[in-house]
Amino acid sequence: MAEVALTSISLEGLPKLATGKVRELYEVDEKTLLFVATDRISAYDVIMGNGIPFKGLLLTLLSAHWFKLLPTLIPNLRTHFITLTLPSAAPESQKALLQNRSMQVQKLKIFPIEVIVRGYITGSAWKEYQRTSTVHSIPMPAGLQNGQPFPQGAIYTPSTKAEAGQNDENISPAQASEIVGEKYAEKIEKLAISLYEAARDYAKERGIIIADTKFEFGLDEETDEVVLVDEVLTPDSSRFWPADKYEVGKEQESFDKQYLRDWLVKEGLKGKEGVSMPEEVVKETTAKYREAFETLTGKKWEDAVREGY
Ligand SMILES: Nc1ncnc2c1ncn2[C@@H]1O[C@H](COP(=O)(O)OP(=O)(O)OP(=O)(O)O)[C@@H](O)[C@H]1O
Numbered sequence: 001m002a003e004v005a006l007t008s009i010s011l012e013g014l015p016k017l018a019t020g021k022v023r024e025l026y027e028v029d030e031k032t033l034l035f036v037a038t039d040r041i042s043a044y045d046v047i048m049g050n051g052i053p054f055k056g057l058l059l060t061l062l063s064a065h066w067f068k069l070l071p072t073l074i075p076n077l078r079t080h081f082i083t084l085t086l087p088s089a090a091p092e093s094q095k096a097l098l099q100n101r102s103m104q105v106q107k108l109k110i111f112p113i114e115v116i117v118r119g120y121i122t123g124s125a126w127k128e129y130q131r132t133s134t135v136h137s138i139p140m141p142a143g144l145q146n147g148q149p150f151p152q153g154a155i156y157t158p159s160t161k162a163e164a165g166q167n168d169e170n171i172s173p174a175q176a177s178e179i180v181g182e183k184y185a186e187k188i189e190k191l192a193i194s195l196y197e198a199a200r201d202y203a204k205e206r207g208i209i210i211a212d213t214k215f216e217f218g219l220d221e222e223t224d225e226v227v228l229v230d231e232v233l234t235p236d237s238s239r240f241w242p243a244d245k246y247e248v249g250k251e252q253e254s255f256d257k258q259y260l261r262d263w264l265v266k267e268g269l270k271g272k273e274g275v276s277m278p279e280e281v282v283k284e285t286t287a288k289y290r291e292a293f294e295t296l297t298g299k300k301w302e303d304a305v306r307e308g309y
């Protein structure tokens with residue numbers, strides 16, 4: 001396989017509904033989307049000039065893995081996932097390009113918050129805690145160390161879902177409840193914590209610590225059900241740490257964008273537009289993403305790409 005990153009895509013025949021930092025959303029019919037992941041990568045809310053070859057396939061196949069697994073662990077869980085099979089309306093000439101980087105999903109009304117669950121204190125939560133002894137304004141016990149699990153168990157720490165070009169802002173669960181409405185806020189929080197706990201236990205057995213992760217939820221307006229949407233438990237949406245290298249009281253090694261983030265900070269490029277990653281950063285990030293994929297799915301990357309999921 002040639003390792004060329006696909007950073008833009010233009011489909012014939014299907015109307016495009018939206019472009020995200022990573023994905024392109026096409027309409028299959030009134031109720032169905034084709035959710036296409038490119039190889040773009042963003043860090044600190046800015047998209048890099050070049051991409052990570054095959055990252056779109058990896059995110060799609062890993063999300064599909066979770067979409068199949070999680071309903072077996074959480075009773076009555078509804079997800080937006082329909083199939084990895086391409087719709088018949090997908091252009092014949094682009095089917096090879098789309099296969100395994102696209103899934104058909106139910107088109108839903110998205111709750112405009114980022115549903116973050118944290119099992120371990122790190123990143124922006126650690127920074128806030130050092131300043132104010134709180135995390136997303138929630139008071140925390142004294143004496144926590146960088147990277148340790150929250151003593152009270154996983155916590156729900158939502159943020160706003162910013163418009164393009166703006167940064168997400170950490171908010172309290174009470175503020176999130178004002179945005180989505182009390183009726184749904186409680187369901188979202190409960191579901192997010194159960195999802196995180198189920199995934200955390202599954203990953204832990206395989207040697208990966210899921211320090212935190214971001215979910216999105218949508219509303220099925222016909223049934224009034226809260227549905228798990230977007231990508232799920234990928235290295236783009238989560239912090240994955242190798243369990244055998246884990247040590248409380250320091251920054252952890254990780255399988256996600258941390259290598260890229262560290263490089264941007266070191267080079268003084270954090271938050272700058274139009275940055276291209278050098279080959280070394282692309283290679284290292286590719287390797288870390290693939291290792292996370294193989295560990296979590298138990299499948300060799302090459303086999304997964306060949307066979308789909
Ligand atoms: N079932 C769905 N129906 C409608 N929209 C969806 C559904 N699932 C996810 N989405 C939306 O599709 C978009 C996915 O694009 P992408 O992952 O590129 O997101 P982004 O929000 O721009 O970037 P980031 O993930 O970095 O926040 C998001 O805006 C998400 O809310």
Ligand SMILES: [Mg+2]
Binds near residue numbers: 020022230
């Ligand atoms: Mg996204």
